[in-house]
Amino acid sequence: MFLKFLHQFLHNYLSYKSTIVATSSKNADLAPTIGQTSVENKSILRKSLDARYLLVTPSEHSNCVRTTTSHTLFPIVARFAIGITGLMGALTYLPAKAQEADAPPIFKNAKGKSSSNKVKEEDLPKVELSKELMFKLLSSDVALQRGETGSAYVTLMSVAKETRDPRIAKKATDVAMSAQQLNEALEAVQLWRSISPESFEAGQYFLSLMVVKSDYEEVESFFIDQLTKVKPDELAPTLYQAQSLLARMQDKKRAFASLERIVGSTPASVDTHIMLARGATTQGDKTRAIHEARQALTLQADSELALLTLAQASEKDEALKLAKDFIRKYPKAFEVHLAYASMLVEMRQLQSARDEFAQLLNKFSAAKRPTSRLLLALGSIELELQRSDSAIVYFQRYLNEADSDEDKNNAYLNLAQAELQKKDLKRADQWLSKVENTQDKSETWFNVQTRRALLMASDQRFGEARQFLQSLKFNNEAEEALLLQTEAQVMKAAGQKTEAFVLLEAALANYPRHPDLLYDYAMLADSFKRYDEMEAALKQLIAVNPNNPFAYNALGYSYVDRNVQLNDAEQLLKRALELAPEDPYILDSFAWLRFRQSQFEEAEQVLRRCYQLRPDPEIEIHLAEVLWAQTKLSEAKKLLASAQKKDPDNELLKSTLERLGISLP
Numbered sequence: 001m002f003l004k005f006l007h008q009f010l011h012n013y014l015s016y017k018s019t020i021v022a023t024s025s026k027n028a029d030l031a032p033t034i035g036q037t038s039v040e041n042k043s044i045l046r047k048s049l050d051a052r053y054l055l056v057t058p059s060e061h062s063n064c065v066r067t068t069t070s071h072t073l074f075p076i077v078a079r080f081a082i083g084i085t086g087l088m089g090a091l092t093y094l095p096a097k098a099q100e101a102d103a104p105p106i107f108k109n110a111k112g113k114s115s116s117n118k119v120k121e122e123d124l125p126k127v128e129l130s131k132e133l134m135f136k137l138l139s140s141d142v143a144l145q146r147g148e149t150g151s152a153y154v155t156l157m158s159v160a161k162e163t164r165d166p167r168i169a170k171k172a173t174d175v176a177m178s179a180q181q182l183n184e185a186l187e188a189v190q191l192w193r194s195i196s197p198e199s200f201e202a203g204q205y206f207l208s209l210m211v212v213k214s215d216y217e218e219v220e221s222f223f224i225d226q227l228t229k230v231k232p233d234e235l236a237p238t239l240y241q242a243q244s245l246l247a248r249m250q251d252k253k254r255a256f257a258s259l260e261r262i263v264g265s266t267p268a269s270v271d272t273h274i275m276l277a278r279g280a281t282t283q284g285d286k287t288r289a290i291h292e293a294r295q296a297l298t299l300q301a302d303s304e305l306a307l308l309t310l311a312q313a314s315e316k317d318e319a320l321k322l323a324k325d326f327i328r329k330y331p332k333a334f335e336v337h338l339a340y341a342s343m344l345v346e347m348r349q350l351q352s353a354r355d356e357f358a359q360l361l362n363k364f365s366a367a368k369r370p371t372s373r374l375l376l377a378l379g380s381i382e383l384e385l386q387r388s389d390s391a392i393v394y395f396q397r398y399l400n401e402a403d404s405d406e407d408k409n410n411a412y413l414n415l416a417q418a419e420l421q422k423k424d425l426k427r428a429d430q431w432l433s434k435v436e437n438t439q440d441k442s443e444t445w446f447n448v449q450t451r452r453a454l455l456m457a458s459d460q461r462f463g464e465a466r467q468f469l470q471s472l473k474f475n476n477e478a479e480e481a482l483l484l485q486t487e488a489q490v491m492k493a494a495g496q497k498t499e500a501f502v503l504l505e506a507a508l509a510n511y512p513r514h515p516d517l518l519y520d521y522a523m524l525a526d527s528f529k530r531y532d533e534m535e536a537a538l539k540q541l542i543a544v545n546p547n548n549p550f551a552y553n554a555l556g557y558s559y560v561d562r563n564v565q566l567n568d569a570e571q572l573l574k575r576a577l578e579l580a581p582e583d584p585y586i587l588d589s590f591a592w593l594r595f596r597q598s599q600f601e602e603a604e605q606v607l608r609r610c611y612q613l614r615p616d617p618e619i620e621i622h623l624a625e626v627l628w629a630q631t632k633l634s635e636a637k638k639l640l641a642s643a644q645k646k647d648p649d650n651e652l653l654k655s656t657l658e659r660l661g662i663s664l665p
Contacts, residue, residue, distance in 0.1 A: 140156050453487075
């Protein structure tokens with residue numbers, strides 16, 4: 001959740017307004033649709049649409065956000081991590097002049113006037129609307145309503161050739177694209193361009209089709225021609241468009257060769273080196289990317305974009321050092337500072353990240369730049385650090401300062417979690433009740449309703465919670481499975497573990513491959529000491545989702561906890577760590593394995609690292625027992641006392657104290 005928000009927040013701060021080109025809302029009814037096409041055709045058309053509008057979207061993030069199973073009924077909402085690749089994707093797509101408030105349009109027509117999607121009245125043909133012409137236009141609309149796209153296309157092309165009206169040619173192009181008829185779409189757009197050779201929109205349609213057809217030569221020619229027409233201050237965005245579009249083509253090596261030829265058609269500059277560095281990164285040539293980025297920095301030492309491009313091509317530790325040194329040299333490098341703070345988050349150096357975001361808040365305030373998203377970031381970090389009071393202050397400041405059109409659901413969810421940390425269930429539910437249920441947020445809203453039921457259960461209102469869940473109407477199988485999972489959790493909290501187990505068993509009969517149902521079923525089976533069923537469920541979960549680190553962790557920890565199959569446990573936990581190397585709970589499991597193997601020093605080292613990442617009571621208890629085994633009794637007692645203060649009813653704490661014969665005041 002937070003990853004998506006922070007990515008968008010960086011985009012909003014740094015976005016170069018002219019690099020996202022969209023058609024006029026008046027043309028929305030002509031846009032191709034993908035609702036009834038095959039999966040393969042959807043992919044092709046989506047690629048075509050993205051190219052047509054030149055949507056500037058960073059490369060897909062690796063899935064850096066992970067949800068660690070919480071020991072409470074309400075898992076932490078604000079867990080987040082920013083991947084270096086995704087972060088740099090958000091930051092480095094800007095041309096070197098990206099800080100300008102209002103950028104000019106990317107391409108201009110031959111007369112030097114800004115291109116527009118609207119056709120000027122004087123450019124339209126002087127054609128009388130005859131009865132025959134009216135009949136053809138109406139018949140094409142009727143054909144479209146009947147789904148007869150082929151007939152509509154033929155009629156529209158006939159009218160466009162007869163009238164030389166660019167609007168008709170555009171509609172014929174849209175019809176062909178919506179029908180996935182790419183050859184016909186190309187014929188239509190070529191007619192459109194012959195009618196309006198200076199049309200920016202026609203050029204974008206043509207370019208999108210060339211990308212879909214992987215016609216590298218045409219893409220090259222298009223951009224080389226554009227570079228001869230643009231003014232100097234339009235050079236960078238034009239180069240960026242070329243690099244961004246070529247990055248989406250399949251043959252990365254050939255795409256980079258095309259980029260080199262496009263860039264080679266214009267004099268070398270900071271921006272040409274940056275675009276080559278980005279292109280080299282896309283094709284996996286980090287050596288070339290680093291070389292080009294350093295060349296850009298040689299030409300302009302204070303270029304934030306060049307530095308971020310260099311960081312993107314570098315290893316994590318080197319990227320962090322590059323950003324830190326740059327900020328020290330250029331204190332007003334806001335974008336690099338944002339990247340640096342976010343990298344610290346990704347590396348789980350949360351206190352340091354919090355300090356950097358606090359500095360950014362002061363800098364943005366002094367520069368009179370919007371600060372609401374920084375407040376949300378700070379609140380989320382404080383929440384992760386278990387500082388609920390401070391988190392609440394930041395989230396409430398965010399709500400006061402956020403624009404009216406900002407999505408405030410993240411803040412409401414995090415405020416609810418902060419109140420839960422303070423054990424104020426009523427206030428938590430009040431914040432959750434504010435989450436909006438709009439068409440594009442219905443999934444979030446539905447999830448929040450299940451969380452509200454869990455809050456009722458936490459407040460011992462088990463019957464009310466089940467009634468509330470049963471009143472919710474699900475819209476799909478995923479929501480039905482979530483309802484069943486949540487009801488089982490409520491029943492478990494009410495002490496009806498057997499009934500919850502039966503419910504999950506029945507739910508799995510309908511959804512045998514549902515990851516969350518499998519996980520919860522396995523955990524309940526473990527609590528009943530039905531280890532064969534627990535293992536079967538977790539092995540099924542691993543088969544369904546082999547990249548789920550928590551499945552490996554759960555099975556591995558079960559072996560460790562029972563002190564059986566420790567060799568198997570080691571393999572499972574090592575795989576979990578490969579998938580989530582910084583997860584404190586997985587590290588805790590691995591440390592407990594080392595404890596079972598009497599490797600106390602390594603167990604202590606790993607647990608201390610866990611405790612720095614997350615000062616959770618159960619991690620404290622495990623660390624205390626490891627210290628106790630090494631006769632470090634004083635520190636062990638301090639940790640146990642701390643865990644008792646945080647969670648006096650913790651079952652692991654009670655059993656550990658009893659087993660070790662320890663009495664706490």
